[in-house]
Amino acid sequence: MKPIISLRDVAVRYKRSGNVFRKKSYFDALKSINLDIYPGETLGILGRNGSGKSTLLRIISGIIRPDRGRMVNHGASVSLLALQAGFDPNLNGSDNAILSGMLQGYSRREVQNKLDEIQEYSELGEFFFEPVRTYSTGMRARLGFSVTTIISPDILLVDEVLSVGDLHFKQKAERTMVEKIQSHQTVVLVSHSHQQIARLCDRAVLIDDGISFATGEPSKVLSIYEERLAKNKIN
């Protein structure tokens, strides 16, 4: 099978800008990433905090470009599952849903056609037409996730979002994600939960210190990861 996205030796270096009192310095977020994403698969990304996972998602989604190496996208649309993107607390749930959907690439009409579904999914009832600033954190999270359920790019990037709202809604959200994964959606999933990666992913890649350290079957990559974590603790 041909990959839809390939990364070859991708590196990203952030500049820590200097000023009159401080010298410029650099920070290598990614040093060398080699990765292929195949259509229909669920790819898990593992790595410690600060290992460059978020930067990698930004590269894949095309928000930023690498400083070195190549990322080839063979014509796939990519979206980061962005919870509460562009939410304005003064607007009501419906307006925020429209805005959020449009920011993620849909036309106003397309989102409006889905508003009923979004309202129903969010379980907000009449609160859907109240300003978001009057919402509780959980309600806001529910609205945020509900909007993203309508999004179906070729590749969906998910960054630790499966913990929204109360237990009931969390399960519902997880179920929706699982449904997406089961459909032909290509998903790239960042998660700290080893169990989640093992359960949901076809393949996993371990990012360590900005390098794609291991790629392959989730169980194998997970055991390499755990080994490395244990080693680091000892040192």
Added chain:
Amino acid sequence: MNTNQDTKSTLPPFNEVIELPKQFMRNKEWLKARTLWAVLRNSYPTHAEPWLQGAITEISCDELELAGHLLAHARNQFPNNPYTYLISSELSIKNKQWGEAEHFLQQARDKDPDIPQLWIKSAECAEHQGNQKQASIFNEKARQCDPNAPAAFIQHAELAMHAEQWELALERWEEFRSRFPEIPAGYLRASEAARQLDRPKKARQLVLAQQYGADILNTQASIHDMPKLHGGHTSPGRLLELIWTKAIFNLRSEVHHNYLSYGWWILEPLLHMVVYYLVFGLLLQRGGENYPIFLLTGLIPWMWFLKAVNGSCNSIIAGQNLMLQVGIPSVVFPLVSLLQVTLKQIPVFILLFGFLWLQDYSPGALWWALVPIIVVQTLLTIAFASMVAAIIPFMRDLSFLVPTGLTLLMFLSGIFYDYRTISPEWQSLFLLNPMAFLLKCYRELFIDGILPDMQTLTWCGIGSAAACTVMMLTYKRLRYIYPRIIME
């Protein structure tokens, strides 16, 4: 003898007493069950249950010899009870004496062929003896006996699993799931079969289906019938729609706080004008009797420009979170601010026209020239505001200079005074400032009632349009730069 009689007559009915030991067996409290069954064997020696259930309990406690004695007694005492042979066969299976087990099962089947458990055991026995075919036949009987009991169907699929016929096993598990969707084995064991077939995706799917419900196995992309995203923000139509919607929503959000809500759109510029009029018209005694008109025709177009630049100068930095979440072109941010300000200026302009009308500067035939003037100012504002917005993320210090720069520009644009009052050799230099030139155009049209210098206006328009184009190209080039420099 008498006492024995007494105890017998006072014994509770058998049906009631056997509930307790059965309860213990269900709870796997074997020792308690053993004791009770032993007592019941003594008290109710003519009932088969204490002997047979007692034997099962002994087998569970690994007391095989004792179980053997109990069963031998049962075979003597209750030779017509099929369960006597069924349980005897269980002990034989435990002792791996397959021939003997088969012999007992045969006898049980002769007594009562309608016990599914019997057929299941027979199949198990046959399988152990390597007779797959016979096992299948027995299993089929078991399934026919009670189609609502899962055990026979589990065995049906397991037979295929043991024979390593994984495809067949998958099929059988699927049938099992359709009959008993609640039983985990239908998913988990099928998942094992899929793994053996080297189909990890299917294997995972089955495990997930066990957790999230069987219907996820059938949702093949049908749940989200949203059109696939393609290109998204790349089409200019989408982008304009987004800018328009965002600007309108921002305005809606803005008025939310205020009691006077939309009233401020008129009130705020009016107050501005009153302040300038008080200072320049009354205190400093400038301008003469037409001064209010002169001031308004300069101040209102200027405030549009001023607010647009002020509003958009930090817009890219303000949009940083959004830029990192969704891949929208950064030019959206200044354009939204610009449109937002412009929409707010429309009622103010209408107010200006009304005011002029009341003051006998009624709209003349030349007012069509207002269209090109406003177009040129729009282009100029877009070019200037987007340029300032583009530079500030690179040099944030500049944002401190913007207000000062705009104040300087305000004084250099001739809002409070007529450019003709400055010395003539400076006038042409003064009018090189496009805002000064535009204000001159507005006033010529509104106050003097003459057609402004259309040639210069055209050049000014071409220049602004060119600057806009350059800015849009610049934004395109910087598209991937902004999300980064904002993080850095």
